[in-house]
Amino acid sequence: MSTPATRALRVALRGDSILTHPRFNKGTAFPAHERKALGLTGRLPFRANTLEEQCRRAYDQLITRDTPIRKNTFLQSLKDQNWTLYYGLLSRHLKELIPIIYTPTQADAIANYSHLFRRSEGMFLTFPNQDTMEEDFLEQTRGRDIQLFVCSDAEAILGIGDQGVGIATAKSAIYTLLGGIDPSKAISVTLDVGTDNEDLLNDDLYVGWPNGRVRGKAYDKFIDKFVQLVRKYHPHSLLHFEDFGVTNAKRLLDYYRDQHAVFNDDVQGTGAVSLAALLTAVGVTKSRLADQRIVIYGSGTAGLGITRQLRDAMVQIDNMSEADANKRFYLMDRYGLVRQSLGPSKIREDLHEFVRPDDEWTGVPTNDKGEIGLFDVVRKIKPTVLVGCSTRGGAFTEKVIREMAHGTDRPIIFPLSNPSRLAEVDPKDANNWTDGKALMASGSPFPPCKNPRGGKDYIVAECNNALIYPGLGYGAMITQARSLSDSMIISGARRLASLSPALKDPDSALLPDFAEAQHVNTEVAIAVAEQAIEEGLADVLWKKDEVREHVVSGMWQPVYADYTYDQDGLH
Ligand SMILES: NC(=O)c1ccc[n+]([C@@H]2O[C@H](COP(=O)([O-])OP(=O)(O)OC[C@H]3O[C@@H](n4cnc5c(N)ncnc54)[C@H](O)[C@@H]3O)[C@@H](O)[C@H]2O)c1
Numbered sequence: 001m002s003t004p005a006t007r008a009l010r011v012a013l014r015g016d017s018i019l020t021h022p023r024f025n026k027g028t029a030f031p032a033h034e035r036k037a038l039g040l041t042g043r044l045p046f047r048a049n050t051l052e053e054q055c056r057r058a059y060d061q062l063i064t065r066d067t068p069i070r071k072n073t074f075l076q077s078l079k080d081q082n083w084t085l086y087y088g089l090l091s092r093h094l095k096e097l098i099p100i101i102y103t104p105t106q107a108d109a110i111a112n113y114s115h116l117f118r119r120s121e122g123m124f125l126t127f128p129n130q131d132t133m134e135e136d137f138l139e140q141t142r143g144r145d146i147q148l149f150v151c152s153d154a155e156a157i158l159g160i161g162d163q164g165v166g167i168a169t170a171k172s173a174i175y176t177l178l179g180g181i182d183p184s185k186a187i188s189v190t191l192d193v194g195t196d197n198e199d200l201l202n203d204d205l206y207v208g209w210p211n212g213r214v215r216g217k218a219y220d221k222f223i224d225k226f227v228q229l230v231r232k233y234h235p236h237s238l239l240h241f242e243d244f245g246v247t248n249a250k251r252l253l254d255y256y257r258d259q260h261a262v263f264n265d266d267v268q269g270t271g272a273v274s275l276a277a278l279l280t281a282v283g284v285t286k287s288r289l290a291d292q293r294i295v296i297y298g299s300g301t302a303g304l305g306i307t308r309q310l311r312d313a314m315v316q317i318d319n320m321s322e323a324d325a326n327k328r329f330y331l332m333d334r335y336g337l338v339r340q341s342l343g344p345s346k347i348r349e350d351l352h353e354f355v356r357p358d359d360e361w362t363g364v365p366t367n368d369k370g371e372i373g374l375f376d377v378v379r380k381i382k383p384t385v386l387v388g389c390s391t392r393g394g395a396f397t398e399k400v401i402r403e404m405a406h407g408t409d410r411p412i413i414f415p416l417s418n419p420s421r422l423a424e425v426d427p428k429d430a431n432n433w434t435d436g437k438a439l440m441a442s443g444s445p446f447p448p449c450k451n452p453r454g455g456k457d458y459i460v461a462e463c464n465n466a467l468i469y470p471g472l473g474y475g476a477m478i479t480q481a482r483s484l485s486d487s488m489i490i491s492g493a494r495r496l497a498s499l500s501p502a503l504k505d506p507d508s509a510l511l512p513d514f515a516e517a518q519h520v521n522t523e524v525a526i527a528v529a530e531q532a533i534e535e536g537l538a539d540v541l542w543k544k545d546e547v548r549e550h551v552v553s554g555m556w557q558p559v560y561a562d563y564t565y566d567q568d569g570l571h
């Protein structure tokens, strides 16, 4: 039975209003009987197309756009018109189009958001309007079964910093594309608390709130007001945090994780995908996680998230004590190696477990500020693993990489900073400098590398959290898990690692290709759902052997539904 409100909405969805509604619109794919029932016969050209034909036409239009950013704006318009066609097209050209709607092109789209702006998408909750936040929230969510909120305050967008507004919509689209989440059940939320980006503040066309960033108690109160609305009206939803600044990301995650199913992608998603890549790499080098000496270059949100995830995996998988596992890590930041004598003014409190003692470094050269740089760290400790999440493009110089290759046979090198120009090293260079011995994975997509010793090209795995976060999130959502536990995340990472090509052929990529990203995320979701049930965190009563079927059948697919229409409206 439809309520008067939904009936009114259904009856209203006729004619132009259905053609301009991206969720229900089929464009030329409306069949004759639906055209007749919905008042569309005179609004559409005669011939009805299949989705396949529409995808062909859209693709032909897309490829006339000659730059990635023009392709991105074209696809954004398509998304505003017709979700089924948009996701149908992306699914048919996954590998080619993910870099257009997501990393790396998304970085340019966000940096130019105010100038490319055509139509708003998702929810905007802005600091000066906080008195009406509940009304504004309900205006878009009332009566809807929202299962996923993807929110960002845009303080640390990829490696390009404070952008005021942006990112949540692309991350949400990837959930649908790769994780099968119904786009009508997901909502992206911009939490606009201002920006400290002077270029934006001086730009007359900037669409966000032109004010310095709100911080401290006022910021916390604003965020809390939003989180409490999510909890009150959608207690079973997943709340995904994206690209918050380093002073907020982990703090908010820790604060809310016992209250609601929250997930921070930069901390946990990045930790999980990096763990999967490293599990495969140590399989190739026939060693254990616990045997590695790991340098984390850039100890911000992602750097610490990766460190803690790898550390926890050493404890869980290799039965190491936490204290011993902590010692396998050498964290670095803009002031060099994170070591005792830097003092509390430089070392954030959450890095304390990983601070190196000074006596370990006597005799090692320092700069005039007493800092130890990457080359000297590499020379002294001979790392087996070097991870970059510093936003410093080119920081892994030839000298550093060659030194690393002196100390270990198969250097494991992950330049994870995005977009491409911020990668700590171009994999092609690292490949040459190590004579093709490096085992690599990068945050943005890079082409395969020629093998300097002949033989087949080396495929650089794309170690981007999009290979796992849609599955982690969907696995938690479909089981209505009360939280997304560390064990659920480790299960997802292990499942991802088990699908890596390098497991079968050590010369292959460390992670599955993004062309497989839908299948991979489905498998991750199954592993996460199984673990949620095993841990007693799930709110569903499925037996283990039923999980796969529930996960797969619950996924939203970009295919047109048949509409029926009666006096109650559209169904
Ligand atoms: N591949 C992925 O899936 C993935 C996921 C998350 C983040 N990232 C990338 O990682 C990078 C960092 O993201 P974040 O969210 O952690 O940002 P962040 O700002 O929290 O962290 C960056 C850290 O690098 C440090 N840093 C800056 N200059 C440095 C230098 N010269 N040497 C050493 N450290 C330096 C900063 O002080 C900071 O602590 C971004 O480029 C982002 O795109 C990639």
Ligand SMILES: O=C(O)C[C@H](O)C(=O)O
Binding pocket: 103, 157, 158, 159, 243, 265, 266, 417, 418, 443, 464, 465, 466
């Ligand atoms: O957005 C991405 O491509 C990955 C990651 O979340 C990032 O912040 O770089």
Ligand SMILES: [Mn+2]
Binding pocket: 158, 242, 243, 265, 266
């Ligand atoms: Mn991110």
